[in-house]
Structure formats: structure tokens, C-alpha cells
Amino acid sequence: MLQHLDPFLVAGLLFFLSLIAGTVSERTRIPALILFLGIGMLAGVDGPGGLPFDDASLTNLIGTVALAFILFSGGFATRWQDIRPIVARGVLFSTAGVMITAAAMAVLISMIPGFSFADGFLLGAIVSSTDAAAVFSILRTQRLGLKGSLKPLLEFESGSNDPMAVFLTLAALRWIDAPGAPFGDMLLLFLVQMVVGGVIGVLMGRLACFLIQRLRVSNEALYPVWGISIVLATFGLAQNIRGNGYLAVYICGIVMSNGDFLYKYSLERFHDALAWLMQIAMFLVLGLLVNSGELINGSVVGIGLLVSALLMFVARPLSVFICSIRSDFSLRERLFISWTGLRGAVPIILATYPLTEGHPHARYFFNLIFFVVLTSVLLQGKTLAAAARLLKLDTWIRISPAYPLSFDRTPGSGGEETREVNLLPDSRVVGRTVSELNFPDGVTILLVHRGTRFLIPKGGTRLEAEDALLIFGERSALSDVERLLARRRDAEDAEDDGDDERRMV
Known part of the structure; x- marks a missing residue:
């Protein structure tokens, strides 16, 4: 039906439906990710919309761009004073924790008939990153906060563990293509990517603050263009010199969030809106790409439930308990951190990498990952608040009001x-x-x-x-x-x- 309409009209309708879905999510407490993906699936070739779409490369490109802006916005909304006490433990979770999850899943999946250790490591790497943004969206709608340092830890982990998952996915694909590749080469590549990405992020963040403060743009409406150029330049520069672009944009956002420059509040609001736009666009395209007929295949459902169970009840808790050794976290806090390992859009984006690389089982893996993400969001997402209350880690939070006026620093406004x-x-x-x-x-x-x-x-x-x-x-x-x-x-x-x-x- 939709394939006969003007593309601009189709895009407008899909974005409008996504806006309604966001409102429904707040009222029904159904994660918005599920609704956005559902709209994309309904608009796809197997749904009433009938839109034919099977371009994995385009999906991968859209997902890459969207993820860069989403990570920058997450960093821009992060305050250093909030994450400073947990940054060391957060880095451990987002690096060693991701590797432990991927390795554990590789061993567990390789025990399933028909899966090799290499396939298990690829699937484990793809599902190794978490999406804490969904966690706080769910808790916020129920006016629930988290005691202690749980919230900053989970926020920092979710923003910084995606680069590791991307690296492990690409390393797994390289290992499958060239089984004899030296492990030392991959380890060196990892170190170079992380160090270069981190350095570029810090330098570009400081340079951006300096330039925005010194080069006064007469038209305030042009400052969002500054923001877009910063994200693209930071990501591209890091990638061009063998750094990790995702890590670079996230750190650049953190540096800028703690800087002092004109129109900072306006720029933060713009990137927050842009991040939502990117999420909606990304989820819609991912929903279009999936084939619902293949998704409900008996093999996908059966193996998907098994992989989800192994991830939620074995691999994630194992990584959390190992990474929290000699920490101040109580048993109840460790159990809750284990249960907040929601999988979001990033694993689905990473699942397009095997499609673009021509992996023989790429389509099956994509549907499997898609099913695992849906299971994680539905099961863990709907029970997060109950888990926080059961473990007595919940606390009442005051939702910040939307004031009918706002102020921002302008030229000549002083401090x-x-x-x-x-x-x-x-x-x-x-x-x-x-x-x-x-x-x-x-x-x-x-x-x-x-x-x-x-x-x-x-x-x-x-x-x-x-x-x-x-x-x-x-x-x-x-x-x-x-x-x-x-x-x-x-x-x-x-x-x-x-x-x-x-x-x-």
C-alpha cells in the first residue's frame, strides 16, 4: 500500500506514527524501541505497508551515523562530577565486562548443535553491549530512581561499551575470514583504536569549546550546524587514523558537557532532539529490514529463546560479578546490574555487519539477534521496576519540570x-x-x-x-x-x- 505513495508522504506518516508511539510508550510503559521497530515491520514488505526494503549496506550506514550522534548526545548530557567516582569501575565494565560476556556466549553457543566456536564468538560479540538508555526511560516513566552509584555506573557503561562491541564484532568477522590471523595483531589493533579514539575525543572536545567561544557566529540558528560538524569531524578523523570513532564522539561529548561556551543549553537541547530523530529513523529502517516470516521461524524462536536465557542468566551475571570483585557493590546491587543488561538497537546494527560481509549464515544470524533483542527488552524492560523494588534499590525521584522560560549564555552576557x-x-x-x-x-x-x-x-x-x-x-x-x-x-x-x-x- 505505502509503495504507491510519494516517498516524502511515507516518511512523514512514519515519523508521525513514531511520535504517537512515543506518547503511547510513556502511558503504557511499553519500551519505545519495541513500538518503533513494530512500526517499521508493519510498514515493511510483510506488513500492510508493503514497502520492499532489503539493503543491508544502507541500513548499516544509517545505523553508523545515527549511533555516532546518539553517543555524542549521551556524552553531552553526562556530567563529569556525576561519573567521576565510578569512572574506573565503569571502564572495567565497558571493556573487560563486554569481553567476558562475548567469551562466555562463545563457549555456551558453541555447545548448541550446528554452531561453531567462531559463530558463537560472533553472536556473543554482537549482543555484548547494553542499552541503559532504555533502562532509565522505563524507570523515569514510573518515577523510580536508583540508590547509590547505580545510575551513573549504568549510564557510563551504556555509553562507553558500544565501541568495544563494534571492535569485537569486526575482529570476529576477520577471524572467520582468516582463521590463522595472529591474536597479537588483533590485540594491537584494539589498543590503537581505543587510545587514538580517546585522545581524538578529548582534543576535539577542547578544540570545539575553544572555537565556539572564540569564533562568534552572528546568527544563533547556525550553532546547531557547529554541533553537527563537530560530531562528523570527530568521528571521521578518528576513523581515518585508525581510531574508534564511537569512543571519540562519546568522549568529545563528555568534554564539551563540562566546558563553558555560548549557547551551550540550546546546543544540548538540539542534540537531544537530534538523537531522538536518529533513534526513530534507525529503528524504523531496522524494522523495515527484518522479515517477519523468517523471524517467527521455529528455529529462530527456539534458538533465540535459548540464547536469550544464556545471555540474561549466565553471561551477563558472570561478567558483572567478575568486574565487581573488590568493589563496594552489595549482592543486591550486583544482581540488579546483572538484570539491567538490556539489549537495544546496537546489536541489531552490528548484526548487519555479517550481511555486508557476505557471511553464509548472515540472514539467520540477523533474525536471531533481532529476536534476542525483542526478548530482552520485553522481559527485562517490563520487570525492571519490580526488580528494583524487590531488591530494595528503588528511590523516589522528582521529575524535573519543563519551565515556561529558559536562559542561555549569549555574547556579552558574562557568567x-x-x-x-x-x-x-x-x-x-x-x-x-x-x-x-x-x-x-x-x-x-x-x-x-x-x-x-x-x-x-x-x-x-x-x-x-x-x-x-x-x-x-x-x-x-x-x-x-x-x-x-x-x-x-x-x-x-x-x-x-x-x-x-x-x-x-
Whole structure:
């Protein structure tokens, strides 16, 4: 049906349906990935849409570009102060953890009749990376947070383990084509890719901040073009000199997120929107590529369920428990980390590599990986919140309000910025009026978010527990105010911080 319509109309309809699917996902708590893929499958040749699509190379190209922008956006939204305490453990999870998962799956799959160790290693490498973005999307819709350092660890792992999975997949394909390839050569290639990719990411991130600050663009609307060029140049440069482009763009995003430059907030919002667009486009194309008739084949379903079980209950927990040796994580936390190993779009993208390389079982492997991803998202995704509650690792989170106004740094604006501060129930300023807060000069409360309302504060406005204050002022002064508002009402603070108390209230 759709093949007879104008391509632009088809694209518009698919994106519109994806927008509706995103809303349905929030209300029904069904992972958006499943709905996006479902729309692509329905639009495909086996669905009512009837669109013929079987171009693995184009799918691989779209997936590569989309993943580069998604990883950059993930890095750009990461704050160094949040991941700093867990960065060493996170690197271990995203490197050794991925290798352990791939190796364990290689051994387990090779025991299944009809699969060689090389095929097992290829499949294990493809499914070795996790998609924690889906985890937090699910938890956010249920207003659930995670205690301790679980959230930053899982965020960092998901953003940094994709490069390792890509490398292992390409190494497995090379090993299959040339079984006698020296292991030392592959190890050297891995080290070069990771080191070069990391260095390029840091250098390009710092260069981008410097150039954006020094080369003032008169038209604010052109700054997103800056962002696109940074991602493409970083990825391309790293790939051109034998580095890992995915790692480079992720680290570049982290460096830029902790930099200081004009229109940073606008650029972050643009890349967040672009990342969503890339995800939707990627999932739609992957859905078009899959053949539903082949997907529900008895062999695919049976082997897919077995591979999913081995991945979720053996390989992933094994890698987590090994990588968390001598860590502060409790048994309950290790069990939850093991269960949050959701597989997302990356394994499906990596499954197109055997298709483009002409692997004899590429089509079967693609359908198998597709089924494993669906199983993982449906089973683990739907039970994440229950697992967090069962293990007593859940905590209530406050969803940040969407304020009806925003501020961004512009030329000549100086060091002013806005920050949001949530008042704890035992904060010492709860119950006081705005006029009683002697903030430094130039610092003011713009809005108060209370429940579902936004209040314009006046001198007599009395602050209440769990109010969210949108504060504007100089960066240095905001840090002092933020620290003081976070002080709790207890005798020890009152004695130790008497000077602060007298200065502020």
C-alpha cells in the first residue's frame, strides 16, 4: 500500500506514527524501541505497508551515523562530577565486562548443535553491549530512581561499551575470514583504536569549546550546524587514523558537557532532539529490514529463546560479578546490574555487519539477534521496576519540570546562568519567606515550581518542602546559594555554619 505513495508522504506518516508511539510508550510503559521497530515491520514488505526494503549496506550506514550522534548526545548530557567516582569501575565494565560476556556466549553457543566456536564468538560479540538508555526511560516513566552509584555506573557503561562491541564484532568477522590471523595483531589493533579514539575525543572536545567561544557566529540558528560538524569531524578523523570513532564522539561529548561556551543549553537541547530523530529513523529502517516470516521461524524462536536465557542468566551475571570483585557493590546491587543488561538497537546494527560481509549464515544470524533483542527488552524492560523494588534499590525521584522560560549564555552576557534547586523537607529555609533570604547581589529566584503550578515569587512568598527553585545569577554566587539552600535543619549544621546562616537568613 505505502509503495504507491510519494516517498516524502511515507516518511512523514512514519515519523508521525513514531511520535504517537512515543506518547503511547510513556502511558503504557511499553519500551519505545519495541513500538518503533513494530512500526517499521508493519510498514515493511510483510506488513500492510508493503514497502520492499532489503539493503543491508544502507541500513548499516544509517545505523553508523545515527549511533555516532546518539553517543555524542549521551556524552553531552553526562556530567563529569556525576561519573567521576565510578569512572574506573565503569571502564572495567565497558571493556573487560563486554569481553567476558562475548567469551562466555562463545563457549555456551558453541555447545548448541550446528554452531561453531567462531559463530558463537560472533553472536556473543554482537549482543555484548547494553542499552541503559532504555533502562532509565522505563524507570523515569514510573518515577523510580536508583540508590547509590547505580545510575551513573549504568549510564557510563551504556555509553562507553558500544565501541568495544563494534571492535569485537569486526575482529570476529576477520577471524572467520582468516582463521590463522595472529591474536597479537588483533590485540594491537584494539589498543590503537581505543587510545587514538580517546585522545581524538578529548582534543576535539577542547578544540570545539575553544572555537565556539572564540569564533562568534552572528546568527544563533547556525550553532546547531557547529554541533553537527563537530560530531562528523570527530568521528571521521578518528576513523581515518585508525581510531574508534564511537569512543571519540562519546568522549568529545563528555568534554564539551563540562566546558563553558555560548549557547551551550540550546546546543544540548538540539542534540537531544537530534538523537531522538536518529533513534526513530534507525529503528524504523531496522524494522523495515527484518522479515517477519523468517523471524517467527521455529528455529529462530527456539534458538533465540535459548540464547536469550544464556545471555540474561549466565553471561551477563558472570561478567558483572567478575568486574565487581573488590568493589563496594552489595549482592543486591550486583544482581540488579546483572538484570539491567538490556539489549537495544546496537546489536541489531552490528548484526548487519555479517550481511555486508557476505557471511553464509548472515540472514539467520540477523533474525536471531533481532529476536534476542525483542526478548530482552520485553522481559527485562517490563520487570525492571519490580526488580528494583524487590531488591530494595528503588528511590523516589522528582521529575524535573519543563519551565515556561529558559536562559542561555549569549555574547556579552558574562557568567550568568540558571540553576534548579530542589528543597528537601528538612532544609533550613523551608517555611521562610523570599524576603528573609539575603541572597548575594545579582542572584534572584525567577520561578518556584510547586506541585503542578509555577509561582512568580514575591517578598512574602513562603517556601515549602519539595519546592523547585529556578535561580538566576553569577556562577560563583549560585554555587554558594545552592550549597546554603542544601543545608539541613540540625544542631550540628547550625553550630558549624553560623556565619552562613546569619549571612543568608
